[in-house]
Amino acid sequence: MSDAQKNPQNAPKKKNDNLSLPLRAEDFSGWYNDLVKRAKLADNSDVRGSMVIRPNGYAIWENMQKVLDGMFKDTGHQNAYFPVLIPESYLAKEKKHVADFAPQVAVVTHAGGKALPEGERYVIRPTSETIINRSFTNWVQSYRDLPILINQWANVIRWEMRPRLFLRTTEFLWQEGHTCHATEAEATEETLRMLDVYERFAEDYMAMPVIKGQKTESEKFPGAVNTYSIEAMMQDKKALQAGTSHMLGQNFAKMFDTMYQSKEGQKEYVWQTSWGVSTRLIGALIMTHSDDQGLIVPPKLAPMQCVIVIIGKTPEERGAVRAKAQALAADLKKAGIRVLVDDDETKGPGFKYAEYELRGACVRVDLGPKDLEKNQAMLKRRDVAEKETLGLDAVVARVGELLEVMQKDLFNKAKTFRDTHTFEVNTVEELKAKADDGFLLMHWDGTPETEKRIKDEFGVTTRNRPFDLKQEPGKCVLTGNPSTGRIVFAKAY
RNA sequence: CGGGGCGUAGCGCAGUCUGGUAGCGCGUCUGCCUUGGGCGCAGAAGGUCGUCGGUUCGAAUCCGGCCGCCCCGACCA
Structure with missing residues (x-):
């Protein structure tokens, strides 16, 4: 009888299997730390x-x-x-x-x-x-x-x-x-x-x-x-x-x-x-x-904008695929794209998919014998779930497009997230309720004393007075004293 | 510096309550096999259980001191 059978808790658990990261929603700093190390x-x-x-x-x-x-x-x-x-x-x-x-x-x-x-x-x-x-x-x-x-x-x-x-x-x-x-x-x-x-x-x-x-x-x-x-x-x-x-x-x-x-x-x-x-x-x-699978880097800064994963079992298959992959990589490089060809035979494709997701490759190109037959390749963007298949001749242009779209989508996604977590806050009750919820636009009487009280009592600090936020007079959320305009408060790193 | 958690194989952990001489998963190495979402089988290597001291026939396990790390706060880019 194995020890795993004697002690069921010795069986691998989801969280200590060395494979998945802690979930952002459950343990944000654990996720962050693990991601930095694992990537x-x-x-x-x-x-x-x-x-x-x-x-x-x-x-x-x-x-x-x-x-x-x-x-x-x-x-x-x-x-x-x-x-x-x-x-x-x-x-x-x-x-x-x-x-x-x-x-x-x-x-x-x-x-x-x-x-x-x-x-x-x-x-x-x-x-x-x-x-x-x-x-x-x-x-x-x-x-x-x-x-x-x-x-x-x-x-x-x-x-x-x-x-x-x-x-x-x-x-x-x-x-x-x-x-x-x-x-x-x-x-x-x-x-x-x-x-x-x-x-x-x-x-x-x-x-x-x-x-x-x-x-x-x-x-x-x-x-x-x-x-x-x-x-x-x-x-x-x-x-x-x-x-x-x-x-x-x-x-x-x-x-x-x-x-x-x-x-x-x-x-x-x-x-x-x-x-x-x-x-x-x-x-x-x-x-x-980044997400629960690992690192996501905007294409303009990504060291690995594209990775070509070679698939195939026999030396003949691999040889043919390798030749195509290298030609493709050369074309991508010519188009100004930072590309890597993965020809490691000791690891299976599934392993590699997970690994490149963890390490933040922007676009993955899968190339195998089936693709060569049909003169096509499979593309997968890091930040979305869908895969797409297209003719080999179109790959270089398409990777370039995907990188551009991904760059824009990442910005828009982040902006939507920020905007949906930005609130005008007018009362102490709202402040208490929303202290953990994002950016709070609040009136404040401008004194360091009030600033400190808000920090001590609610854990939020002044971030800055935004240039593009119209400054209109109001009353300080905490003291009721006059304020010249709203300022961003938030919990901060 | 305050509050919480933790130090056991390269990594992630179990074993500590109830003392009997250390185990699981992953990784690594060898061979065969496999390659379209974390392959499989067989074998192997790898640990003075953070440290110092105490109790005991016997300590990873009980007691005490020390050291270190992580998380939450105070400081800050």
Whole structure:
């Protein structure tokens, strides 16, 4: 008698069979964690809160970088690189900056085999405003030197209390833009321009609808005059801040004496901006589109846009199919489609179907002996259940079409989801009832005290004041005091 | 740091209540077989049961300390 018979509970159960993911509806964070690991996007490492980004995950990041970098260059920015270590004293110059960042900063206290004296320590950059400003001060003399438009691709470290793969890791990869301008108006224009770039990237490439708007006083970046963000809704109806753009005013310029001589011969402080998105976007991508079968990546960013699965048993069959598949792959590649041919004979087709669904291949092409006979192939889009069969000559064009339609459909699906989970909320009762249901458009009296009370009592925080939400006066949901317009509240990552 | 859960084979877990010297599924390896939705059969390798100490003839199991991980909150991109 086997042990499985003696102990029925030893028989494989649905949840621990190593095959299926936890269901989104039952265990969203379990689903997310499992998906990240099973799709081989990233692993937890032995370093607290730091992850190993695996090739499948890094490929998505590379595609994001490629697109974003192009957008930055198109708007006149250049890449540069600044030190990972920042003198501790720099960070301390901007009061609000240091006060807010200090708790999350890792400090280098020993180097060269001995303790560094107080005052000569370094912090590992949590963000680079300070050290970049040090350079800006050297670079700027005249109004003719402006604007300075710099971007840096880098890693930063923030000692977060509760890390989560991609969403909040101790070390993460990002880009940070830093610019200097002669006037306040130019800096504001730049801040909003880059917010638009982020919106376009999120919506056109990630297929993720976002709300563009202004952050409240208490949610502002430490040291900024104004912070703007794009906010997205994940499938668990929680909000995720997907990108931020800051109008820094002259705060850092004053601390670092970043000045220029104007046409009129006056010494003036520069006006500055900074803006960034991070590997968090990969988490956003996953939580926006993926399903219980695994990863779904919008085609424009997908490392695997198309996979051709070869079917056949005899060497003759396989040989013929392989030749066709390779020719097809070459044509697809010529059409600009990222394609992979799977000719692994050790795994059955069923296994492969499940595997490519888990790993997020956008379109699957099945090619077997039966297809060759009829000169056809079978196509399957990752995000819909239907399969279709069509003539081999039409495959390249059709795959291209499917990728385009899929890109649009993913966006529309996500937008419909967000819109059906966005509500106007006017009373405390409604607030209580809908706190977990998505984005709440509420009147708020504008005070940090009320903001905090709402957060403490209902768990929702201000996300941003949307640009395209008409601001009409009303009464604060909590206090009844006057409000200038509705603002988005939600539970947030 | 507060609340909850968990550390047993590469992965997912059972066994702990009731102490007797470790098991299931998946994966891996070998051979045969199979390939249109997670193939099948046969065989094999693989674990000082997180760690330290205590109780006991005997500890994965009971008791105590420590370490680590995950989830929910506070911090945050």
